[in-house]
Amino acid sequence: MKRRSFLATTAAAAMLAATSLPAFAEEPLKIGFIYVGPVGDMGWSYQHDQGRQAIEAAYGDKVQTSFIESVPEGPDAERALTQLALEGNKLIFATSFGFMDSVMNVAAKFPDVKFEHATGYKRADNVATYDARFYEGRAVMGTIAGRMTTSNKIGYIGSFPIPEVIQGINSSYLHAKKVNPDVEMKVVWAYTWFDPAKEADAAAALIAEGVDVILQHTDSTAPQAKAQEAGIYTFGQASDMGAFAPKPRLSSIIDNWAPYYVKRAGQMLDGTWASEGAWEGIAEGAVEIGEITDEVPAEVKAEALALKDKIASGEYHPFTGPLNKQDGSVWLAEGETPADGDLAGMNFYLEGITAELPK
Missing domain, CATH: 3.40.50.2300 (Response regulator)
Structure with missing residues (x-):
């Protein structure tokens, strides 16, 4: 009897302790970007970085983003993409046409990482493409x-x-x-x-x-x-x-990547991300x-x-x-x-x- 009482008491204490322990926080989704120019170019790379910031604003501590700027097209791009993959990024956006072959090479080495390539045309199970009209x-x-x-x-x-x-x-x-x-x-x-x-x-x-x-x-x-x-x-x-x-500036053409980036990050979070090719224009708000x-x-x-x-x-x-x-x-x-x-x-x-x- 004493043994049974001791076991019961121990089990109850363990259950109480388990329920009182703080739950481990879920790790944020890490998302990486590489830019062909500096984020301060006030043009192409600047607009992509505005999209990155939109992801953070939309999902808060569910995501963690980073970027590498001024990455030349060619071998340096492959090194930068590999670095982002090794740092634990599970979604990586490569934001220039000339990054295409580097994306395909690195994606083949990291099949569990999802890659998105801007303005390219080569895809794989873990590589999607996106562009604007x-x-x-x-x-x-x-x-x-x-x-x-x-x-x-x-x-x-x-x-x-x-x-x-x-x-x-x-x-x-x-x-x-x-x-x-x-x-x-x-x-x-x-x-x-x-x-x-x-x-x-x-x-x-x-x-x-x-x-x-x-x-x-x-x-x-x-x-x-x-x-x-x-x-x-x-x-x-x-x-x-x-x-x-x-x-005497007349007007401007504005690339708005934010809606696409927020959508694709959301699909990673809910498990619905799939390789596809997107080409959006004025109607979708991608071109303003x-x-x-x-x-x-x-x-x-x-x-x-x-x-x-x-x-x-x-x-x-x-x-x-x-x-x-x-x-x-x-x-x-x-x-x-x-x-x-x-x-x-x-x-x-x-x-x-x-x-x-x-x-």
């Missing part, structure tokens, strides 16, 4: 540019001749031409995503050719500064950039049109916003035929629009652009 925003920018030029020469600073950038050049030119049949487009390639000196030189070269409106697909504010010095018009790229050239400044006449602003609304509703596709390639061959027949696969592989200029496309 920047060409939709470029259509709106092109409309404004075509209306605002007085020299009928607009310029475009390209980063690398990949489909994402070529789409933007074509869309900008096409919509500038729709509102101004006399418009010409000059293109200068900087062969960098972020290099203020090279971007400034590219802007200077365009200014020397007589352009009075500059668009860009590079990440720094250097072209804004050059444009302001010359008194010509420009647009913010990836973020608003308004603080760097309040005049920044403030159209007072430099733009009211009727031009109204025209640009009406175009944005038509794209968002699906009433209008920025690439709607008849459209020819630069060599005069037919690309799209009357009323025809391209499949996403055709756009994703775009490697030609549209008819009317006289610049030579690098191979």
